[in-house]
Amino acid sequence: MALRFDLIGMAVADMARSLDFYRRLGLDIPGGAESEDHVEVTLPGGVRLAWDKVSMVRTFHPSWTPPTGSPRTNLAFRCADPAEVDRYWAELTGAGFHGELAPWDAFWGQRYAVLHDPDGNGVDLYAPLGGN
CATH class of the missing domain: 3.10.180.10 (2,3-Dihydroxybiphenyl 1,2-Dioxygenase, domain 1)
Incomplete structure (x- = not known):
């Protein structure tokens, strides 16, 4: 099977605030998702965008730290x-x-x-x- 670009994942400190931002851009994010540790939506074209609470990321990557400085992407x-x-x-x-x-x-x-x-x-x- 050939590789297929499928998902962009982001670690978030405040799920509700992050989802509010992306909803304001018009993304169809289910109501009540703010209480979840992991949320994802499928964008037009099939690529998925996902948000994971930092606390959830640290369950499988305990030493994870947020990047500093300007975003690279x-x-x-x-x-x-x-x-x-x-x-x-x-x-x-x-x-x-x-x-x-x-x-x-x-x-x-x-x-x-x-x-x-x-x-x-x-x-x-x-x-x-x-x-x-």
């Missing part, structure tokens, strides 16, 4: 249009989530913004400029 979400980039930015930063780079028109032809989720993971929002 970002999740990128394509928006319908440049106005949607601005709308998500305003909603998420208005709800107290960290905005790293405010929306701007990037030289590569996209409206772009960078947020951090509650655990410091980079989350990019983008949309083509000019309706591409």
